[in-house]
Amino acid sequence: MSIKKFRPCGDFRTSYSSDMSLFQDKGSFYLTLFGIFLLLIAPLLFDSYIISLLIYIGFYGIAALGLNLLVGCTGQISVGHAVFFGFGAFASAWLSNKFFFPVWISIPTAAIMTAFVGLIFGIPAARVKGLYLAIATLAAQFIMEDFFSRASWFTGGVDGASAEPLKIFGFYFDTDEKYFYVVLFWLIISFLMVSNLMRTRDGRAFLAVRDHYLSAEMMGINLTKYRILSFGISSLFAGLGGALYGHYLNFVSIEEFNIQLSIFFLAMIIIGGLGSIRGSLMGAAFMVLLPEVMDALTRLLSDTSIDQALSLSSAIPFIKEASIGLVIILFLIFEPNGLAYRWGQIRAWFKLYPFSY
């Protein structure tokens, strides 16, 4: 892996190895290492509330990464990602409760099970695309939600399923600080996996399918295979995120994996940036922090005349929900390329300062 010392002013890659490198220059490599180091010591620095937010960002980030692979990289719109997230959570709980899998095995196993379910639900993608696919996945969302509510052998029905805390060699990951490292481990693994996937033939095939599927087919890319495969891989990460979620809360209820959660995931990747790997994490962080910010703003306004006029404090859930919708609309109109693009612009500004041309 050849890493350049300085970041070039444009796209001047001259060898295949530099084109394939994960990091464009030493700077971003060290920045990533530094970020991981900061995260490793985060439990020492912050209280458990911030750590729990980071955990949420972690598993939502993994699921958003999967969805971004599907929507952003392959161009297949899915409005039913939450059911895969939910399936992962239920599958992991089911494996550990019924078959006594240790939790650290049941989490990846559940992810793989979800991938197979995703392959099945990807079959419509072989036949329909674009808008029609979005509507098909919408139908799949409602059908799977219905399945969750009636398959009590799998999900526990209306009572929900309990998920045991993670335990390795007698060591319990039961507090937020300990579980944080589990999520961080899987987060790094997932991002490495997807970054590597996008450098392979299959990853480039995904991009080709997105950009112009007819040309892709003419170049010998099997459209059906890659569309279904994309669904499978995307569900793998959704299932992984879901399994981590289930074992974090130790309880999975059938109510949570509704269409709102699916839209929440879509909002993450739109805000982060479609087709951008680091954008998925940025979007997840944005969407997890947005309700907190709205909460803080509402509390800031409490007991003022605005609060009394609009009864803000009793309307916090609605304010949070409305803010999600509003943010989606505003980002699509004013920043359709997402946060990842903006981040790149900021970095370029520093890089090229003061002669940006």
Add this chain to the structure above:
Amino acid sequence: MALDFLIQLLVNGFIIGLLYGVVAMAFVLIYKSSLVVNFAQGEFLLIGAWACWWLLAKFSLPFYLAFIFTLVFMTIFGILIQLIILRPLIGEPIISIIMVTIGLSIFFQALMNWMFGVFVEPFPKIFSTESVNLLGLEVQTVYIMSGLISLLIMISFAIFFKKSRLGLAMRATAFDQQAAQSLGVSVKQVFSAAWGISAIVSAVAGIVFGIVNGISSGIAFMGIKVFPAVILGGLDSVLGAILGGLVIGLLEHFAHYLDVQYLNVGNMIRIAPFYVLLIILMIKPYGFFGTKDIERV
């Protein structure tokens, strides 16, 4: 007994199906003229119903006045949505358009819940008699009224598109945007008009639905139920939308009958249309009346 129950359900299904048809028509109107898939159609119903309820309950206006005010408000609302939100997104990829309407849907649903609460509010009484006897069946007056209103909307639509200048301009734009533009049709105006009319029609459907069942955010689910109807009929066919709505209405009530009598699985009335939707998408993705998308390289 079982037969009576079936007929009762099918009558209900027919009336609800007519309503689905009306909403589907409003949906198709937007899709056909501006190629926008409106996931926020259900919220149009909700906003229309709440606006009318608010005028009735807070200002105790007579029903016809409240109704007219609601329609005026919804026209402006629909046009404003098109101008402010959808116009900047013309030419963007389909995912952006889908997401922006989803965003609208979340936003307005939360806003309505905030303003009017999450509980079901009954409409003030409009009819004195509860139900009438029709061929030996007890049918609620509101059901008959809603059926009549739906038919009225459909007929006025047909006349509007056949006779009026704006209707013809809209059909021309849907058929070929560039040709229409070169013949002097203002495509911008047509887009706005489509949203305005769609908002009016949705509001009427929302009010009717509110009178029948009371208003709650559940009305917005009609906007999701409309997808099976439009896919069945074809996304760009007004006639297909009406027929699709009718078929879905009848079918979900038939599924409910089967469910209650034989299967006992529950929740079929809600889920059955989506199974139909998936099957239709697999075997005939452009529906029964939709135009096939033929792609050339």
